[in-house]
Amino acid sequence: MDIRKPWVVDSTLSERFPVYTRGNAGEVAGMVASPLQQTVISGWRSETAWRQALVDFGAFEETEFSPDHLDILGIVHGYIYINLSIQRVFGVRMPGASPELMDRTYLGASAGAPTYTPQPGDNAPQYSARVEESIARVMSTRSRPDLDSDAHAARVLRSERPDYSTLSDLELIEYSNAVHERYAADFLRKHMLMMYESSIVTGFLDQVLASLGDPSLAVSLMGGWGGVASAAPAQELWRLGRLVAGSKSLVKEFENGTADVLDRLRASTGERARTFVKEFDSFLFEYGSRSTQEWDVFPPDWETHPNIVVNLVDQMRKLPEDRAPSVTGAQVREGRESLLRELRSKLGANSEALGQLEAAVAALSVWMPARELSKTNYIRVLHEVRLPLRELGKRYEARGILESFEDLALLRLDEVEQLTTDPRVADVIADRKRWVAELEKLEPPFVVVAGEISSPTTWEQRTGPSAAPIAASGDVLTGIAACPGTATGIARVVLDPNEAEELEPGEILVAPETDPGWTPLFTTCSGVVVNVGSPLSHAAIVSRELGIPAVLAVDQATRRIKTGTLLTVDGTAGTVTIH
Structure with missing residues (x-):
């Protein structure tokens, strides 16, 4: 080697x-x-x-x-x-x-x-x-009904998932390939096209507001539109958390340990336990495809790793009511509408500029949710592409051909086909x-x-020493403004969202990257700092929907900022100040 x-x-x-x-x-x-x-x-x-x-x-x-x-x-x-x-x-x-x-x-x-x-x-x-x-x-464009149709098709595909145990090894591969050809290929093309289409809208917005000399205005107008598919899991997890918090019996079960709480609740005959299990399973059906590393072939998705969801629910149940996504989201919407009224007043005498602003806002209301729905639709069908291969890996693990089903990922698809014989x-x-x-x-x-x-x-x-020095008191790290607002709190560096139990309410989440597996943590923290990202990246869109001040593309943030550091995140200016 x-x-x-x-x-x-x-x-x-x-x-x-x-x-x-x-x-x-x-x-x-x-x-x-x-x-x-x-x-x-x-x-x-x-x-x-x-x-x-x-x-x-x-x-x-x-x-x-x-x-x-x-x-x-x-x-x-x-x-x-x-x-x-x-x-x-x-x-x-x-x-x-x-x-x-x-x-x-x-x-x-x-x-x-x-x-x-x-x-x-x-x-x-x-x-x-x-x-x-x-x-x-x-x-x-004023609506994208094709994406709603795709979402429906993805749900139908999930509900009609075959019993993998009835399929031969080769049939599992054939089914995976068929799902890709019928659904995933076109859904991915739409999502890739959506990246460029949505950039037209944000670019036009930047041009409209350029004369006002405040780059934070565009970011402030890009959030709070509602209906963002990738923010929905956080909202539903909050609801599950409130279901637990409102029941003494469920709270007791969670306090007795989350490692096996799901098994205990499934075995329970209590009404609250049955209700929770039913709602939990509905959540997995709808959002089980989400995970960290969503471009991986065997990611720790929520369906196959339900205890990840259990731990997120456990975090949600401990939060105060004012951390509800509906509350913070409403604050973002109110802030956006207030800013719009102010901008309309400033541009009132310039009918052309005002018309351009209205056109940009109308387009934003369509394309911000559409971009995330296209990604969600693709991930849902990609989940159905991956799971048959996971089943195949499990079989080879049971037969002693593989030490672990995950080792199947070390073969190319053509080699996996050869492996069947x-x-x-x-x-x-x-x-x-x-x-x-x-x-x-x-x-x-x-x-x-x-x-x-x-x-x-x-x-x-x-694991070696960082090329950049550890940030010291008074340092100001710069990045991209993703969600307006400021938050001051203690930094918590998290490298794996599946191991984020130590993240306390009100802390600042410092992460290497943030795909949908991370976003439920946004509800717990008061601010977000990320190594990479852009104004239209997943972390930016979701942070704006949930009203969490966020700064992205802070170079080596997870290595320059240490857990326990007091800092201020300014999601309007795109800065992180070390105290």
Whole structure:
């Protein structure tokens, strides 16, 4: 094993589009991409959807991409990177955008990317008419009923899930592939397209408000729209927590320990216990696909790891009533409406600017919820793609072919198919497992350039001393303003949301990244600081819906800030002040 060699699913980086970043990729794929992940979820399946989204938007032609190599999603020594050069070219071709804007979106305040240098073909006027048609379509859209139809289809797929025990090994693989082809491929394409469509709205809003000289105004208008699918689990978890808090018998059961409380409640004949179990199971049916590391092939999702949900409910039951998402969300909506009234008054004499503001607000009300619904729909059907493979892994574990079902992830999909007839295929797993262990000790570079990849033996150790100094009293760390407002409290650095029992109400959550598995913790904390992210990342959208001041893209926040530090999060200015 030589980790200097390419990982089994590493890709050839694009020479035409040579700059890649971990920005946004690290948010959903924090660790090494397994061979099964790369061939079932990432890899060509995601690349194809993303390419089609760019073509559908009108900013690229399929012929601009390599037919043989991944261009948009590169893999470097196991870590997923997003092609920044392609996003920069999109910025060139998109009216009102720029390469610098795309850098802010994907890099945040992080440095290290080479300055954009125009290349032949970047500025392509032939795409202007198509892009302008997309802009007109987005700004005139007042509803997305297709996403509601997709949500219904995802629920039906879940309710009609087959009994896996009746399927052969090969049939499990075939079913997984069929779900991807019928649902997941198109749902992912829509979500990728949604990223660009929603950026039109926020970019237009920035332009409308630019003359007022206050960049925080746009962020303040982007939250509190309601109906955000990724915020719904936190709201439902709150309801479950209140169900427990309102019952002495349920409180007693939780106080006796959460490790087996679900088993005890299922065995109970008490009315409150039966009600809780029924509501809990309904929650898992609706939200069981959510997890941390949602781009992984075997993530700790809530359906297969229900005790994660139990622990979140336990945290919710201890919170005061004024922490209810409905209360904090209402405060965000009231703040947004108050700001709107103020802006309408300021722009009242300028009918054109006022009309633009109203158009931007109308579009925001559609596209902010739509963006998160498209992601939720995709994750729900992706869950049905993954679970048959999990069942297959369990079978091989029971037969002694695998030490653990999770070891199946160390095989490519074609190797998993071979494994159904030849158990010797599993012989490569032990070496690959050691390889992953070595790579995951390392912190991959935030930016890489084709032809200039450093050896992983030179990368910083995750557990070693930080390249940045520990923040001292008086230091002000900068990032991206994600949710307006300020919060002062004690920092709690959390690297795994499944192990966040120590997070106390009112503390400041400091996290490496935040996908949907993290967001129920937002209700517990008073502020959020994240290493990576952008104004339209998942953490930003949900923090705004829940009214939690948040600053994203604070470089190495989890290493520069220590648990127990008193700090102030200013989600309006995008700063974190160390006290």
